[in-house]
Amino acid sequence: MTSNKLEPHTMQADDVRALRQSAVATVAVGVLGAVVGGVVSGGKGVLGAVIAILVVSLFFVISQIAVMRAARVSPQFMMIAAVGTYTVEILALAVLSSQFKDTTLFSGRVFGVTAIACVLAWSAGQIRAFVTAKTLIVEPSSMHGAAGDS
Template sequence: MQANDVRLLRGSVVPTTAAGVIAAVAALLAAGGKGLLGAVFATVVVLAFFVIGQVAIGRISRDNPMMMMNMALFTYIVQILLLGLVLFLFKDTEAFDTKVFGLTILGATLVWVASQVWVFTRLKIAYVEPDGER
């Protein structure tokens, strides 16, 4: 994994985890233990999906930079389908508060995307290879 990938990943994991902790505390106060469980599970789902996707895109961009956009789009489609499957499987569960679960997924996803954009705009990523052949 390249240094920029690590900074991008760290710059997104930390704020998303913080948002998940805030959501968990709010859910505990509003919905009790089931709300807390829903918020924690949602945060774990969002972090797992996006971290795995980011690692896959980083690996592909290192090995085959020409396939990076294709892999990014494919990863995004797979993430959305899997998230839809998770939401479908847990829609009628009594183990945790599903409304808290859904709201936390939405909030954590928005924080992840916003932090990705914020970190990416501050990284100095060369779009040409300075030492490459001309």
């Protein structure tokens, strides 16, 4: 009975750890993009990189929250939510990048390159968090059912 109460807490702790690792990686890459953008395009480059960091972080945090909520329903629903939100995020970033292409407020090129780098950094952070998490891949009840069926 106690293990059922601990499982959601452990899952939430893993999710928070994954979110933190991904956010740190994204911000680190974004800051590097801001420095390079500042050298290449001055203040407009820095602004483009900062906007990219904010947009990518916002999109992926919303996605992480949606996936965490979907995980409460079922693993299958979690996967659908993960793929669906990732697809929507990439499409939204593509639309934003095309809209910012001709802006004079900030460097659209630095925005695009930094956004791509931040997406890759976020994804790498998620992969690292998943690989290092000590999460059961096979549910214990499924293992006993499969062994009994043989």
